[in-house]
Amino acid sequence: MDAIAPTIGNSKAVTAETVDALIATITGAVKKGDTVQLIGFGSFPTGARAARLGRIPATGAEIQIPPEKTVKFATGKAFKDAVNGA
Structure with a gap:
């Protein structure tokens, strides 16, 4: 702030x-x-991650990982240009 x-x-x-x-x-x-779009900055679309099988590294035991929503970030052109000095 x-x-x-x-x-x-x-x-x-x-x-x-x-x-x-x-x-x-x-x-x-x-x-x-x-999807939330902030013009010149970027957008926040949602996605989905399917259920999958995972492993606990310490024990090697298999676990079921449930499906979940995800949030992605797609950079806007103006923001990308500003970061890259264009």
Whole structure:
């Protein structure tokens, strides 16, 4: 928050509330299965990982790993260009 607050001209407390609200909104949308896109930054699509068989490294015992939802991140062009100095 130290870097963001002066940039937008708000206090750290107000900035923290704003960022927390943004994260909660994104999290809620992704939980519903929506893809969240932040123009110029990237998108957060959801995916699915199938159930699979795994092993416990210490014992070698097999375990069943249940299916689960996953969240991916796809970088936006503007963000990628900024990181690469273009």
